Amino acid sequence: MTPKQKPDHKDVAALLAPDILELLDSAPGSIAVETAELHPADLADVAEELPRAALPAFLAALPSDRAADVLEYLDDDLRAELLEQMSTEQAAPLVAEMTPDERADVLDDVDEETAEDILDAIPEETRLETERLLEYPADSAGGLMTTEVVSVLETDTVESALTQVRAIARGGRREAMNTIYAVSASGSLTGVLSLRELLAAAEGARIQDVAWTEVQRVVGTADREEVARVTSEYDLVAVPVVDERGRLLGAVTVDDVIDAIQEEQTEDVQKLGGMEALEDPYMQTGFLALLKKRAGWLSVLFVGAMLTESAMSYFDSELRRAAVLMLFVPLIIGSGGNSGSQATSLIIRSLALGEARLGDWWRVAIRELSSGLSLGSILGVLGALRVLIWQAMAGKGYHIGPMQIGNDYGEHYVLVAMTVGLTLVGVVTFGTLTGSMLPFLLRRLGFDPASASAPFVATLVDVTGLVIYFTVALLVLSGTLL
Amino acid sequence: MTPKQKPDHKDVAALLAPDILELLDSAPGSIAVETAELHPADLADVAEELPRAALPAFLAALPSDRAADVLEYLDDDLRAELLEQMSTEQAAPLVAEMTPDERADVLDDVDEETAEDILDAIPEETRLETERLLEYPADSAGGLMTTEVVSVLETDTVESALTQVRAIARGGRREAMNTIYAVSASGSLTGVLSLRELLAAAEGARIQDVAWTEVQRVVGTADREEVARVTSEYDLVAVPVVDERGRLLGAVTVDDVIDAIQEEQTEDVQKLGGMEALEDPYMQTGFLALLKKRAGWLSVLFVGAMLTESAMSYFDSELRRAAVLMLFVPLIIGSGGNSGSQATSLIIRSLALGEARLGDWWRVAIRELSSGLSLGSILGVLGALRVLIWQAMAGKGYHIGPMQIGNDYGEHYVLVAMTVGLTLVGVVTFGTLTGSMLPFLLRRLGFDPASASAPFVATLVDVTGLVIYFTVALLVLSGTLL
Numbered sequence: 016m017t018p019k020q021k022p023d024h025k026d027v028a029a030l031l032a033p034d035i036l037e038l039l040d041s042a043p044g045s046i047a048v049e050t051a052e053l054h055p056a057d058l059a060d061v062a063e064e065l066p067r068a069a070l071p072a073f074l075a076a077l078p079s080d081r082a083a084d085v086l087e088y089l090d091d092d093l094r095a096e097l098l099e100q101m102s103t104e105q106a107a108p109l110v111a112e113m114t115p116d117e118r119a120d121v122l123d124d125v126d127e128e129t130a131e132d133i134l135d136a137i138p139e140e141t142r143l144e145t146e147r148l149l150e151y152p153a154d155s156a157g158g159l160m161t162t163e164v165v166s167v168l169e170t171d172t173v174e175s176a177l178t179q180v181r182a183i184a185r186g187g188r189r190e191a192m193n194t195i196y197a198v199s200a201s202g203s204l205t206g207v208l209s210l211r212e213l214l215a216a217a218e219g220a221r222i223q224d225v226a227w228t229e230v231q232r233v234v235g236t237a238d239r240e241e242v243a244r245v246t247s248e249y250d251l252v253a254v255p256v257v258d259e260r261g262r263l264l265g266a267v268t269v270d271d272v273i274d275a276i277q278e279e280q281t282e283d284v285q286k287l288g289g290m291e292a293l294e295d296p297y298m299q300t301g302f303l304a305l306l307k308k309r310a311g312w313l314s315v316l317f318v319g320a321m322l323t324e325s326a327m328s329y330f331d332s333e334l335r336r337a338a339v340l341m342l343f344v345p346l347i348i349g350s351g352g353n354s355g356s357q358a359t360s361l362i363i364r365s366l367a368l369g370e371a372r373l374g375d376w377w378r379v380a381i382r383e384l385s386s387g388l389s390l391g392s393i394l395g396v397l398g399a400l401r402v403l404i405w406q407a408m409a410g411k412g413y414h415i416g417p418m419q420i421g422n423d424y425g426e427h428y429v430l431v432a433m434t435v436g437l438t439l440v441g442v443v444t445f446g447t448l449t450g451s452m453l454p455f456l457l458r459r460l461g462f463d464p465a466s467a468s469a470p471f472v473a474t475l476v477d478v479t480g481l482v483i484y485f486t487v488a489l490l491v492l493s494g495t496l497l
Numbered sequence: 498m499t500p501k502q503k504p505d506h507k508d509v510a511a512l513l514a515p516d517i518l519e520l521l522d523s524a525p526g527s528i529a530v531e532t533a534e535l536h537p538a539d540l541a542d543v544a545e546e547l548p549r550a551a552l553p554a555f556l557a558a559l560p561s562d563r564a565a566d567v568l569e570y571l572d573d574d575l576r577a578e579l580l581e582q583m584s585t586e587q588a589a590p591l592v593a594e595m596t597p598d599e600r601a602d603v604l605d606d607v608d609e610e611t612a613e614d615i616l617d618a619i620p621e622e623t624r625l626e627t628e629r630l631l632e633y634p635a636d637s638a639g640g641l642m643t644t645e646v647v648s649v650l651e652t653d654t655v656e657s658a659l660t661q662v663r664a665i666a667r668g669g670r671r672e673a674m675n676t677i678y679a680v681s682a683s684g685s686l687t688g689v690l691s692l693r694e695l696l697a698a699a700e701g702a703r704i705q706d707v708a709w710t711e712v713q714r715v716v717g718t719a720d721r722e723e724v725a726r727v728t729s730e731y732d733l734v735a736v737p738v739v740d741e742r743g744r745l746l747g748a749v750t751v752d753d754v755i756d757a758i759q760e761e762q763t764e765d766v767q768k769l770g771g772m773e774a775l776e777d778p779y780m781q782t783g784f785l786a787l788l789k790k791r792a793g794w795l796s797v798l799f800v801g802a803m804l805t806e807s808a809m810s811y812f813d814s815e816l817r818r819a820a821v822l823m824l825f826v827p828l829i830i831g832s833g834g835n836s837g838s839q840a841t842s843l844i845i846r847s848l849a850l851g852e853a854r855l856g857d858w859w860r861v862a863i864r865e866l867s868s869g870l871s872l873g874s875i876l877g878v879l880g881a882l883r884v885l886i887w888q889a890m891a892g893k894g895y896h897i898g899p900m901q902i903g904n905d906y907g908e909h910y911v912l913v914a915m916t917v918g919l920t921l922v923g924v925v926t927f928g929t930l931t932g933s934m935l936p937f938l939l940r941r942l943g944f945d946p947a948s949a950s951a952p953f954v955a956t957l958v959d960v961t962g963l964v965i966y967f968t969v970a971l972l973v974l975s976g977t978l979l
Contacts (some may be wrong), residue, residue, distance in 0.1 A: 046686060051708055052709065052711050053711060054709075054711055054713065054731055056730055056731050056732070057711070060674075067908075073651060081745050098568075106904075108729070132792075136582065140681075159635070173957075181696050182696070184693045184694075184696045184697040185697045192691070193564055193675040193691075193734070195694065198716065209675075210618075210675065210692055210693070211666045211675070212666075213661050214662070214666045215500035215663070215667045216664040220506075227534070228534055229534050229535060229536055229539075231536065243755075246755065247752070247755050247756060247759060248538055249536055249538050250538070250752035251752075252675070252692070252734055252752075256969070258609050269734060269751045269752075270729070270732035270733070270734075270751075273725075273728065273729050273751070273754065273755060273758065274729060276755065276758055276759070276762075277729060277758070277850065280758075280762045280846075281846050281850065283766070284765070284766065284769065284842050284846045285842060285846065285847065287766065287769065287770075287842060287844060287951075288769075288838050288839045288840075288841065288842025288951065289835055289838050289839050289842075290839045290842075290843070293843075296847065296850070296852040297843055297844070297847040297852055298852050298857070299852075302864070302867065302868070305864075305868060306868060306871055306872070309836075309868065309872060310872055310875050311837055312839075313832075313835060313836060313839065313872055313875070313876065313925075314875060314876065314879060316831075316832075316835050317828075317832055317835075317876050317879055318879070320827070320831045320832065321827050321828060321883055321963065322829035323828050323831065324824050324825060324827075324828050324883075324904075325901055327823065327824040327826075327827065328824055328901070328904050329823075331820075331824075334820070334823060335820060338813075338816070338817060341809065341823050341826075342806050342809040342810055342813075343806060343809075343818060344809075344823075344826055344827060345802070345805035345806075345809065345826060345827070345830055345959050345963065346799075346803060346805050346806050348827055348831075349798075349802045349830075349834075349955065349956060349959050350795075350798075350799055350802065351793060351804065351954070352831075352834065352952070352955060353798050353799075353952035353956070354773055354791075354795060356771050356950070356951050356952045356955075357770045357771050357772045357791050357794075357795065357952070358770075359770065360766050360767060360769060360770025360771075360772075361767060361770060361772070361775075361779055362779070364762075364767065364779070365765045365778065365779040365780065368759065368763065368778070370778040370779055370780050370781075371779060371780055375780070378780075382784070385784065386784070386787060386788060386791065389788055389792075390791060390792055390795055391790070393792050393795070393796060394795065394796065394799050397796060397800070401803055401806075412902055419807055419810070419811075422806075422810050426630065434897060443795075456675050468701075468838070469769075469838050469952070470834070470838045470839070470951070471953040473831065473834060473835070473955065474831060474835070475837075477827050477831055481827065
């Protein structure tokens, strides 16, 4: 068995589920022991394979901290549905055991009434903490952070800090346990050190002597792209989150950063493909929800593309006089769209990674203008050659695959070749420039640059491409074909 | 100053660089102390702002472990260039101090001669370790992993393990310090526990009693997408890497997973946009290198798109008899391309995240066939309405912006509307199905599904769209216009 084809965890879960179901009937007390060595993520996979009705009993059969772990790894929708079905008495203790960030997420997902009932039934301190987290948007640093961080006073000694850390470690889990934050008496974040550094520190030293004082941090309202950028640039396992006055609120742990990066990226690719971003994975999105996300943009683009018909009508008399022009319409507008797609995806990614900033727009514009002219010249030469070669081969009956070689473009074929070539230079340059500037424009206006989708650029370029084509044709062919 | 506009780290580096340059001349001995509190990533930014010629002296002014840290955060190309310029005597100690995975990366980047000279000059053990890492492709688990992991025998006691860990922590850094791996006498990975769990464990217990025995792992040859999937699914800070016999080789730490995810995603988006993936960030890629990556695909697509001219020629007589058909060519092929782009980006992302697997192709095909028919029907109705409304408005001189309302499509305008509507159903369905199946086909053939770029799908659909259009026209208009 090669590693690529090893059984998927979901398949293993499907195999385990019937055993668990049987145990639920015969000996629910043994489930906790039987599954003790499974990673909670795998246990969540097993749970997803069980019939919905068996889920509350399954969770009840686990110790409440394990059940809370399983809830954390369960599919978001299923989890919300489950909590809505459970009694407040069963749901509240599980939710209270969850890590603060996941707890806030799940209460964001369930209906308002269930959220309020659960909040009322969990301990006061946990409730206040959760309510504070719920104030931040779900994809901001504050929405992603956990408040379970380890902080010590900067004036503490290393030994005292180590005792506190061991006590916290024994007392229950803390998510962001590998990093220790030093705070001042007023709660301001003043330093950071890793658990390793604390272990290695000389005994008797004070935290402020051994902690790093240049602490990378984000404010609670920072968006997830900013959090991802700081984490990735400084190779952090957790980014501390502070309020406007620099007081430590919590930390975003790297596992949540990875999830945020994956989600952001999925959104970007879907937008780039010309649709609204889905809320759930593709395979779990209902047919109608999927259709709605796609039909909107497709219809808007379609109505925009109707301008091509107007442009074609406008040049109707030219097209009738020089019907040969018609043959190249799809080739020309397609090339504009392709070069625009290239440019737009390049720039969207550069902006997302922070490689290019808004102020770089003119540097990018100069670069893409040169790129467009070069690429356009290459395609222009290919296009003109095509006309000249096909003319020379006309009527000889050659084929390459399905493509017939040779066509008669009439006595002015050299002018036709020139028209096609020059148009391609213009269309590709315009496509490249439009595709590269659109993401900057969108960001400037406060939109997501990724909304500059390939189809959007292609549609924009289609209409302009036709205008460029017929204008060049009027200039080159005037007096002969036109 | 709002957080979004805080000065960028690069700007701070630009401000610091002149001071450092002055110190290099006047008091190089004080540089280490002056910069002691800076994060190595920031120090690397400062280094990037210095003149190239000053870099070796700058690194020499730092303690060798700090200099090695700076090298780890330096831009890959600059780092390679720098090591090639330095003497082996200066370069080797710095490279030896780097973490094993970064060391292997940098030796992969420099020219072969430099790499061999450096390898010969570093300690035997470090050399062997590096050579083992160099055997794995750079984007496999083996290429990404560090060998600096903490492993203890499963039969050790907790206290003995803790003593070992404190000794290792004091002896120098280990990257993957927060996770402790338990191995059998033969080196097989048998368990895992976090540093926190070790701290919290009861004294006197054995590692095998307190470690988790279900350890998520990858083999050295696994690709980076697999590593990312395991990390993200199980919320790991490090994924252990084993050989085919299950022996622990090292671990991929989460910071490298994030970098790998970012790189993979950048590649995917660039491919999706219809170009070869760049090796360096856009702003740092030379003009000619950029052109080369773009011109290849653009030319291939252009040659493919020439088939549209062949298709147009093939239907030349139909086009001359029913010139009205011509007007809708850009609108129709554009809609096919747009729906194809949507479908392909949806499916590429689903495959990348492992939401959909190769075996799901037929389920996706059924889904996308229904989506395509529905979306096609929506656009078909819009298209037919456009013809009917424009016909009714003909000659009345209305405008919406630049778009003239009204056009005369002749006496058979109802048949024209029907042709346009039915064609759109066909073209959009075909575009959607092609766009969704192409990524599956590419993966099946062993290629990256992301190569199914939006422009590739659009070009494929353009040619077929024309054939569908004229076939429908022949069926609907035969006996009237054709």
